[in-house]
Amino acid sequence: MKQFVYFLTIILASTACQGSGQSRITYVPDTAALSKAFEAYRETTIVHRRFKHADIEPLILKREGAGVFEVTQLGISVLKKPIYQLKYGVGAKKVMLWSQMHGNEPTATMALMDIFNFLEGRDDGMDSIRNVLKTQTSLYFIPMLNPDGADVYTRRNAMDIDLNRDARAGETVEGRLLTQAAKTVQPDFGFNLHDMNIYYNVPGTSNPVTIALLAPAYNEKRDINEVRGNAMKIAVSINRILQGYVPNGVAKYDDTYSPRGFGDNFQSWGTSTVLIESGGYRGDPEKQFIRKLNFIVILNSLIEIAQGSYRQYDIAEYETMPFSASQLSDLVLRHVGVARDSMNYKIDLSINRYEQTDDRDYYIRSSIADVGDLQEIYGYDELDAEGYHFMQGEVYPGIFDGIGEISPEQAMEFLRQGYYAVQVANVPENRHHQLPLVVFNQRKPIATGPVLGGAANFFLARDGRPTYAVINGYLIDLSTDKPPEGLKNYVW
Structure with missing residues (x-):
């Protein structure tokens, strides 16, 4: 002792x-x-x-x-x-x-x-x-x-x-x-x-x-x-x-x-x-x-x-102690450029990652929590996206036998090519994974725009090329070779 x-x-x-x-x-x-x-x-x-x-x-x-x-x-x-x-x-x-x-x-x-x-x-x-x-x-x-x-x-x-x-x-x-x-x-x-x-x-x-x-x-x-x-x-x-x-x-x-x-x-x-x-x-x-x-x-x-x-x-x-405020999100992106319905404008996006319990573990489901002028909203992580534009991703055209066929480095390359989701033919018994991708079995995900409640899966692009990816609410810098640690994703 x-x-x-x-x-x-x-x-x-x-x-x-x-x-x-x-x-x-x-x-x-x-x-x-x-x-x-x-x-x-x-x-x-x-x-x-x-x-x-x-x-x-x-x-x-x-x-x-x-x-x-x-x-x-x-x-x-x-x-x-x-x-x-x-x-x-x-x-x-x-x-x-x-x-x-x-x-x-x-x-x-x-x-x-x-x-x-x-x-x-x-x-x-x-x-x-x-x-x-x-x-x-x-x-x-x-x-x-x-x-x-x-x-x-x-x-x-x-x-x-x-x-x-x-x-x-x-x-x-x-x-x-x-x-x-x-x-x-x-x-x-x-x-x-x-x-x-x-x-x-x-x-x-x-x-x-x-x-x-x-x-x-x-x-x-x-x-x-x-x-x-x-x-x-x-x-x-x-x-x-x-x-x-x-x-x-x-x-x-x-x-x-x-x-x-x-x-x-x-x-x-x-x-x-x-x-x-x-x-x-x-x-x-x-x-x-x-x-x-x-x-x-x-x-x-x-x-x-x-x-x-x-x-x-x-x-x-x-x-003299202040009362708690409720102005915090997991991720805040500021000054994101958007082209939509023949309009060009800038918005802030706040994104929350919600825990889904799976016995003794959990995985994340994320969504866009708010859209617009969010100057008074703070993020655990923040990015000033001035000069970047919202870009929807694509689903990779091939089908992998299992999630083990995809390495973290390969996943990062898919993101750099604009692919945010991949399909696997076989679902592992443990569906949890840490790949920076949306991984699905049968139900193909549908990319959404920067809308309230939408899934937080998209890219921030400069000159038409993805620079950052947001996958399941996690911000991923595509200039790096490896994804961030601690991702809590799930095979759908």
């Missing part, structure tokens, strides 16, 4: 806190030590987002009887899968954390597995953290509330109900389990752990919102009482840490009061509740970096609750 020393530094200031006469606690998180702890205790069996209940259950059950966690089966899902709660600590401050109430939102679940490993560690220089958590808090973790949704990587449960819109009605078995757990524990603090789509950006920037935070409203007026105010202070502490990792990559989630939402209801029940939404980060499709951020900020928040240092933060700082 790696050895490192964590200094749990708390300074009791003699000055009165806002005139209350209470001592003010000053605490500076040791993020370097927390980062090392993540690397040391990362759960190595979970490395992709599309894990299932069967992958998580052994990681929970192996902790039964080990003396660190108290493992309880709260009940079963619609499809009879066990839903577990793990309890750590014997302290008076009760904290409840629940994850994956939406089955396709697994980032925090991965981080909780890492935190479980950390809490079981010892003699590594960080026992001071474990001791303060164990003696000052009682932590209640529900790591996978929606196992049925997780198994098919979909948002809703097997009743096709959004669990996070069932706090009021209580019609879902999983929602009722969460409500009953809250009534039994009566937590002082709560963490509602989610993922959000990757197309949120920090307003006025091309920066994706890597993590969004929220102290949910407990009424329509969005009043601030002590309960919500404490959640805001914890959100401030989280934001300060995150700015060191993703500068200008954090925003607030929409705070409109939802009487159906669990976060809003927990807040109204007297639980200081923080919503953490894991968004997007360039070059992190499996959200492993964001998983690390979750580990760091969740663990540090628990430390702050245990020692009371969250009180040092100012609610006014929470109010």
Whole structure:
């Protein structure tokens, strides 16, 4: 086990806190030590987002009887899968954390597995953290509330109900389990752990919102009482840490009061509740970096609750955080020349690549998300296509026996010749591929123009020759010999 020393530094200031006469606690998180702890205790069996209940259950059950966690089966899902709660600590401050109430939102679940490993560690220089958590808090973790949704990587449960819109009605078995757990524990603090789509950006920037935070409203007026105010202070502490990792990559989630939402209801029940939404980060499709951020900020928040240092933060700082905007696409092409219906004009195009789940993997289906003046739209990738013209592609006239007959270099040559699609006679058992081509078996694709909702398969040409290809929403520079890595295409 790696050895490192964590200094749990708390300074009791003699000055009165806002005139209350209470001592003010000053605490500076040791993020370097927390980062090392993540690397040391990362759960190595979970490395992709599309894990299932069967992958998580052994990681929970192996902790039964080990003396660190108290493992309880709260009940079963619609499809009879066990839903577990793990309890750590014997302290008076009760904290409840629940994850994956939406089955396709697994980032925090991965981080909780890492935190479980950390809490079981010892003699590594960080026992001071474990001791303060164990003696000052009682932590209640529900790591996978929606196992049925997780198994098919979909948002809703097997009743096709959004669990996070069932706090009021209580019609879902999983929602009722969460409500009953809250009534039994009566937590002082709560963490509602989610993922959000990757197309949120920090307003006025091309920066994706890597993590969004929220102290949910407990009424329509969005009043601030002590309960919500404490959640805001914890959100401030989280934001300060995150700015060191993703500068200008954090925003607030929409705070409109939802009487159906669990976060809003927990807040109204007297639980200081923080919503953490894991968004997007360039070059992190499996959200492993964001998983690390979750580990760091969740663990540090628990430390702050245990020692009371969250009180040092100012609610006014929470109010200065911007709300997330929704102005981000996977690819934006600007000033594309178009000749159509006897007209010549220029347009911007935004393109999104949508994941299609295939068991433990996924492939991409892309489309043109918007057309026109898109100055306020940003892209994970952008190209100023001034001087380039939209060009439809052709289907290669021959038929290949199988996809293995086409090399990446040959595929790039086809693109340079204006061919964007090829036909194969035999479909492989695994239809996934990384060729920069539309590969089909029987149904011939139809090239479309630069139209809203159209397939994102075309060329950008200069002087009548393809210079860039857009294949399934991926931008490919045809001056290179090899296609970009990480393409997630499919044989149709």
